[in-house]
Amino acid sequence: MAKRETSIRQTEIDLASDAPLYEQVRDRLSQMVLTRDLSDSTPLPTEPNLMELFGVSRGTLRRAIEELVRDGLLSAEQGRGTFVVQEERVRRVVWQRLSEVARPDSRFDLDLSQYVPDFAGSNLAHKRVMKRTEWRSADVVFCAPDNSIEQLRFAALEAGKKILVPTYGLRRGFILLDGKKILKTDHALAASLDGMERFGKRLGPGDLRQAGTIDLVVTGATAVTTDGRHIGGGQRYLALEWMMMKQLGVLSSDALVFAVVHDCQVVDEMVEAEPDCLLDLICTNTDEIDVWEPRDSAPSKLRRIK
Numbered sequence: 175m176a177k178r179e180t181s182i183r184q185t186e187i188d189l190a191s192d193a194p195l196y197e198q199v200r201d202r203l204s205q206m207v208l209t210r211d212l213s214d215s216t217p218l219p220t221e222p223n224l225m226e227l228f229g230v231s232r233g234t235l236r237r238a239i240e241e242l243v244r245d246g247l248l249s250a251e252q253g254r255g256t257f258v259v260q261e262e263r264v265r266r267v268v269w270q271r272l273s274e275v276a277r278p279d280s281r282f283d284l285d286l287s288q289y290v291p292d293f294a295g296s297n298l299a300h301k302r303v304m305k306r307t308e309w310r311s312a313d314v315v316f317c318a319p320d321n322s323i324e325q326l327r328f329a330a331l332e333a334g335k336k337i338l339v340p341t342y343g344l345r346r347g348f349i350l351l352d353g354k355k356i357l358k359t360d361h362a363l364a365a366s367l368d369g370m371e372r373f374g375k376r377l378g379p380g381d382l383r384q385a386g387t388i389d390l391v392v393t394g395a396t397a398v399t400t401d402g403r404h405i406g407g408g409q410r411y412l413a414l415e416w417m418m419m420k421q422l423g424v425l426s427s428d429a430l431v432f433a434v435v436h437d438c439q440v441v442d443e444m445v446e447a448e449p450d451c452l453l454d455l456i457c458t459n460t461d462e463i464d465v466w467e468p469r470d471s472a473p474s475k476l477r478r479i480k
Contacts, residue, residue: 187228199228199238204247207258208266213443217255218248246408260447264405268397271438279321287407290320290394293436295459300326300434302457303392308430312389314338316419318412319367320394323434328365331356338377338385339370340415349374350385382424391416391431391451398433398456400442402465403449413450430454437461 187198203224218224225235239256242248246262269286276291278284284291303309303326314336317327330337331353339349351374356364363369377384393412397405406412419425432455440458456463 187230195230196234196237196241199230199234200241202228203238204242207242207247207263208270210258210263211443212260212264212267212441212445215258215260215446217257220255260445261405262408264397264441264445264447265408268439268441272436275436275438277321286396290318290322290396290407292321292324293459295436296322296434297325298459299436299457300329302462303432303434303455304329306432306455308390308432314386314388314390316388316391316415318393320434321367322394323392324365324367326392326434327351327370328362331361331365332358336385338382338388339374340411341371341376342367343409344411344414346371346376347379348377348382348385350377351375379418379422382419382422385424387426388419388424388429389426390429391425393431393433395433395435395439397439397441398435398453399445399447399449400440400456400463400465401444402453402456403445403447404431404433404451404453405441405447406450410450416451432457434458 187195187202191198203218207218219227221232221235225232228235239248239250243250243256246259247266248256249259250256265287272286272291272293273284275294276284276286277293279289279291282288300323309315312335315330315338317323317330317337317339319340319342327337327339331351334353336350336352339351341347341349349370351364351370353361356373360373364373375384393404395404396407399405404412431451431453433453434457437458437460440456440463453465456465
């Protein structure tokens with residue numbers, strides 16, 4: 175009964191409100207979508223059913239849906255219906271959870287759509303990465319420009335490793351830093367996004383071979399699934415970076431991909447989401463999840479889980 179009452183409240187439209195009807199419908203519809211099970215990939219109810227549910231006209235409903243389509247949460251398919259964009263729904267659900275434990279960014283505060291935050295307990299996840307043989311034996315590590323792995327970038331420099339870090343949005347290519355060539359007193363600043371360009375060498379995509387063979391990839395994420403899907407913030411930077419490294423042949427044939435996330439970012443439901451790349455290991459503040467997927471599996475083959 176309580177669940178039904180909550181559902182009814184979610185669809186109520188306040189005719190006395192100053193907010194336009196379509197905005198109220200948009201907001202209620204968004205709430206409905208985000209409270210669905212993440213594994214639910216069925217289309218939304220039909221227009222007549224939604225019109226009856228919200229008590230609004232077809233024009234009002236369509237305007238609300240059009241806004242959510244432009245916002246990336248819904249996808250309208252001619253002749254099939256309106257569907258939820260699974261990756262975006264996962265992002266928004268996880269952002270709600272993550273806001274409880276995320277550490278604010280100096281530029282974006284807690285606008286989690288703009289960056290991957292550090293989080294409470296990240297040091298425990300870092301320890302799980304650093305105890306792995308693959309980390310200890312790696313000479314060159316690709317490190318995503320995520321706040322959640324800044325201390326791993328620092329640890330790599332302290333260990334005398336080379337790290338390759340993309341600049342924000344790939345606007346200035348990549349930065350190659352060599353822990354052996356940077357003073358130890360500068361390692362902490364060199365590991366930060368604000369300081370790395372002062373101590374590293376800027377590389378364009380065509381220069382990546384100068385980094386040498388990349389032994390390990392370490393990244394944060396917006397969300398991860400227990401079957402090894404990395405879900406980023408929507409810009410798909412990691413997918414692009416992965417493709418560049420593969421095409422240029424700079425990835426070791428046995429290079430693994432490790433993700434560092436908070437427990438709340440791990441999705442254990444079977445979701446139909448297209449990953450930026452596939453993961454081999456997920457390290458959280460409390461757990462370590464080995465993912466057994468063939469490394470030559472292409473993300474496109476995993477778009478749908480039956």
